[in-house]
Amino acid sequence: MKFELTILGSSSATPIYNRHPTAQVLNLRERLLLIDCGEGTQMQLARYRVRAHRISHIFISHLHGDHYLGLMGLLSSLHLQGRTSELHLYGQQDLMDILEMQLRLSNTTLRYNLIFHAVRHYLGGVIFEDDHMQVKSIVMNHRIPCTGFLFREKPRPRKLLINRIRQHGIPIEYFNRIKHGEDYTDENGNVIANDELSVPPPAPKSYAFCSDTLYDDSVASEVQGVDVLYHEATFTSDMQERATTTYHSTARQAAQLAKKAQVGKLLIGHFSARYRELAPLLREAREVFPETELAIEGRRFGI
Amino acid sequence: MKFELTILGSSSATPIYNRHPTAQVLNLRERLLLIDCGEGTQMQLARYRVRAHRISHIFISHLHGDHYLGLMGLLSSLHLQGRTSELHLYGQQDLMDILEMQLRLSNTTLRYNLIFHAVRHYLGGVIFEDDHMQVKSIVMNHRIPCTGFLFREKPRPRKLLINRIRQHGIPIEYFNRIKHGEDYTDENGNVIANDELSVPPPAPKSYAFCSDTLYDDSVASEVQGVDVLYHEATFTSDMQERATTTYHSTARQAAQLAKKAQVGKLLIGHFSARYRELAPLLREAREVFPETELAIEGRRFGI
Numbered sequence: 001m002k003f004e005l006t007i008l009g010s011s012s013a014t015p016i017y018n019r020h021p022t023a024q025v026l027n028l029r030e031r032l033l034l035i036d037c038g039e040g041t042q043m044q045l046a047r048y049r050v051r052a053h054r055i056s057h058i059f060i061s062h063l064h065g066d067h068y069l070g071l072m073g074l075l076s077s078l079h080l081q082g083r084t085s086e087l088h089l090y091g092q093q094d095l096m097d098i099l100e101m102q103l104r105l106s107n108t109t110l111r112y113n114l115i116f117h118a119v120r121h122y123l124g125g126v127i128f129e130d131d132h133m134q135v136k137s138i139v140m141n142h143r144i145p146c147t148g149f150l151f152r153e154k155p156r157p158r159k160l161l162i163n164r165i166r167q168h169g170i171p172i173e174y175f176n177r178i179k180h181g182e183d184y185t186d187e188n189g190n191v192i193a194n195d196e197l198s199v200p201p202p203a204p205k206s207y208a209f210c211s212d213t214l215y216d217d218s219v220a221s222e223v224q225g226v227d228v229l230y231h232e233a234t235f236t237s238d239m240q241e242r243a244t245t246t247y248h249s250t251a252r253q254a255a256q257l258a259k260k261a262q263v264g265k266l267l268i269g270h271f272s273a274r275y276r277e278l279a280p281l282l283r284e285a286r287e288v289f290p291e292t293e294l295a296i297e298g299r300r301f302g303i
Numbered sequence: 304m305k306f307e308l309t310i311l312g313s314s315s316a317t318p319i320y321n322r323h324p325t326a327q328v329l330n331l332r333e334r335l336l337l338i339d340c341g342e343g344t345q346m347q348l349a350r351y352r353v354r355a356h357r358i359s360h361i362f363i364s365h366l367h368g369d370h371y372l373g374l375m376g377l378l379s380s381l382h383l384q385g386r387t388s389e390l391h392l393y394g395q396q397d398l399m400d401i402l403e404m405q406l407r408l409s410n411t412t413l414r415y416n417l418i419f420h421a422v423r424h425y426l427g428g429v430i431f432e433d434d435h436m437q438v439k440s441i442v443m444n445h446r447i448p449c450t451g452f453l454f455r456e457k458p459r460p461r462k463l464l465i466n467r468i469r470q471h472g473i474p475i476e477y478f479n480r481i482k483h484g485e486d487y488t489d490e491n492g493n494v495i496a497n498d499e500l501s502v503p504p505p506a507p508k509s510y511a512f513c514s515d516t517l518y519d520d521s522v523a524s525e526v527q528g529v530d531v532l533y534h535e536a537t538f539t540s541d542m543q544e545r546a547t548t549t550y551h552s553t554a555r556q557a558a559q560l561a562k563k564a565q566v567g568k569l570l571i572g573h574f575s576a577r578y579r580e581l582a583p584l585l586r587e588a589r590e591v592f593p594e595t596e597l598a599i600e601g602r603r604f605g606i
Contacts, residue, residue: 015345039345039372046318065375065376065405066376069342077318097540101404105366186409
C-alpha cells in the first residue's frame with residue numbers, strides 16, 4: 001500500500017532560484033496529508049498534479065511565514081471549488097486566530113467543516129490515531145514554538161496462506177482472527193499454529209518531518225529507526241555560527257542526527273537563499289550519512 | 304519620463320491555468336508602486352525581474368485573499384534581504400491588524416520602517432501627493448469594503464527653447480521661472496512672452512485601477528478621461544447574474560464604463576477560473592470599447 005512523499009518546496013524564508021517555501025504531501029494509503037503550507041502551495045499542488053481536494057489533514061509546524069502563508073489561500077480555494085468534506089488542521093492555537101481573523105475580514109464562511117486541533121508546542125505526543133496511522137508531534141528547538149511530526153503506519157494484518165487454509169478446510173469466518181494472529185482449533189480440538197496459516201505483513205513504515213530546529217539530541221530518540229527522516233539543513237557547516245544564532249541546522253548536523261537515530265534515509269531541505277547550488281549541502285551530509293537525498297520540488301520518495 | 308504598468312497577476316480568487324492572483328507594478332518616474340499583492344507576488348516580481356527592494360509604496364484594494372495574501376511574505380522577504388528604506392502601505396485599517404498579528408506571532412521586528420496609511424473605504428479622496436504624483440482612492444461597490452486607486456502625474460515644467468533663450472541672452476537664474484510659465488522682462492523693460500521662450504510639457508498621464516466591483520456609474524465620473532483604466536472583468540455577460548450576486552463585473556460592463564468615462568485604453572483582468580481561454584472576454588469588451596487589452600501576467604503597458 002502506498003506511502004509516498006512529494007516535495008512541493010525546498011527554500012527557507014526567502015523563495016529564490018525557483019525554490020518555494022516549505023510544503024510536502026504525504027500519501028499514506030491513499031489519504032493525502034499536507035505538511036506545512038508556505039506561500040504558493042496551492043500553485044505547487046497544481047504544478048505537480050496533486051489533487052488538493054483529496055487532502056484530508058494539514059499539519060503546520062510553526063508560525064514563520066514560509067511554513068504557513070499559503071494556508072489561507074488554499075483553504076479559500078477549496079471553499080470556492082465546492083469542497084464539502086471535512087478538513088482537519090493541526091497547528092498551534094494562534095494559527096487559528098490568524099485564520100479566523102482573515103475569514104472574518106473577507107466575510108467568508110467556509111462551505112466545509114474545518115476541524116482545528118491545537119498542537120501543544122512544549123510537549124510531544126500522539127495528535128492523531130486511527131486504524132491506519134498514528135501521528136505524533138515532536139518538540140523542535142527553534143526561535144519560536146515549533147513542532148515536527150512523526151507519521152507511522154499501523155501494522156497491517158498478517159497475510160493468509162490460502163493453500164494451507166483450504167487444506168485445513170478452515171471456514172471463512174475464522175479468517176479475520178487468523179489475520180490477527182490467532183491459532184486455529186478445529187472441531188476435533190486439533191490446534192493449528194498461526195504461523196502455519198499466515199505470514200507476517202510488511203513492517204509498518206514511518207516518516208519523520210523535522211523543521212525548523214537547532215540540532216537537538218533529544219530529537220534523535222524521538223525519530224529512532226524511522227524509514228525516512230526529513231531534517232532541515234539551512235546552511236553548510238562553515239555557517240555553523242549563523243545556523244546556531246538563527247536556530248537552524250547545518251547539513252552536517254542533519255546527517256549526524258540521521259546517523260545517531262539510525263534512520264533508513266535522510267532528506268534535507270529548507271535551503272538558505274545564499275546557496276544557488278545545492279551540491280555542497282548534499283556532499284557535506286553524505287560524508288556523515290551516505291543515504292541522503294535533496295528534498296527538492298517535484299521529487300517523490302517512496303517510504 | 305517613465306509611466307509604465309507591469310501585470311503580475313490576472314486571476315480572480317482561484318489561481319489556475321498559470322494565472323496568478325491580482326498584483327500590478329506601476330513605474331511612475333522610476334518610483335515603483337505595487338497595487339494589490341495576491342499570493343505569490345514576490346515570486347512573480349522575481350519572474351518578471353522587477354526589483355522588489357525598489358518598491359516604495361504599496362496599495363491594497365481590499366481584504367479578499369486574492370488581493371493581499373502575498374503581502375506578509377513580501378514584507379518579510381524585504382526584511383530578510385536587508386531593506387532599511389521606509390515603505391508606505393495603504394489599505395484598510397484591518398489589514399494592519401492582520402500584519403501585526405502575523406509579525407508578532409513570528410517574532411519579527413522589521414528592519415525598515417513600514418508606514419501604514421489607513422484608507423477610508425466609504426469616502427474617496429487624495430491619499431498621497433507630492434511634486435510628482437497624486438493618488439486618490441475610489442469607492443468600489445463590492446461584497447466587502449473595497450477601494451480602487453487613481454494615479455495622476457503632476458504637470459511637468461514647460462520645456463525651454465534654448466536657442467531663443469540664448470538669442471535673448473537670458474541669464475540662467477531666470478530659467479526656472481520661465482519653465483513655470485512666467486514671461487521674461489529684460490533690463491530695458493521689454494517683455495518677452497513665455498510662449499516665445501518655452502513650449503508646454505507633455506500632458507500629465509493618469510492610470511486608474513478598479514477591482515473588485517459591480518458596474519457603478521459613479522466610478523465613471525471618478526476616472527473620466529484617464530489614459531489607461533484597469534477594470535475587473537471577472538465574467539462574460541452570459542454570466543451577468545452570477546457577476547451581480549458576487550459583486551463583480553462582466554467584460555461588457557468594464558467596456559461600458561471605459562466608454563462612458565472616455566478613457567484612452569481599457570485593460571481587463573481578474574478572470575474567473577471558469578475561463579480557460581480569455582478570447583471571449585476580450586471580444587466582448589472590444590465590441591463596446593475597441594481599445595481594450597487583456598491584462599495578463601508579464602505584459603507591460605506604457606501609459
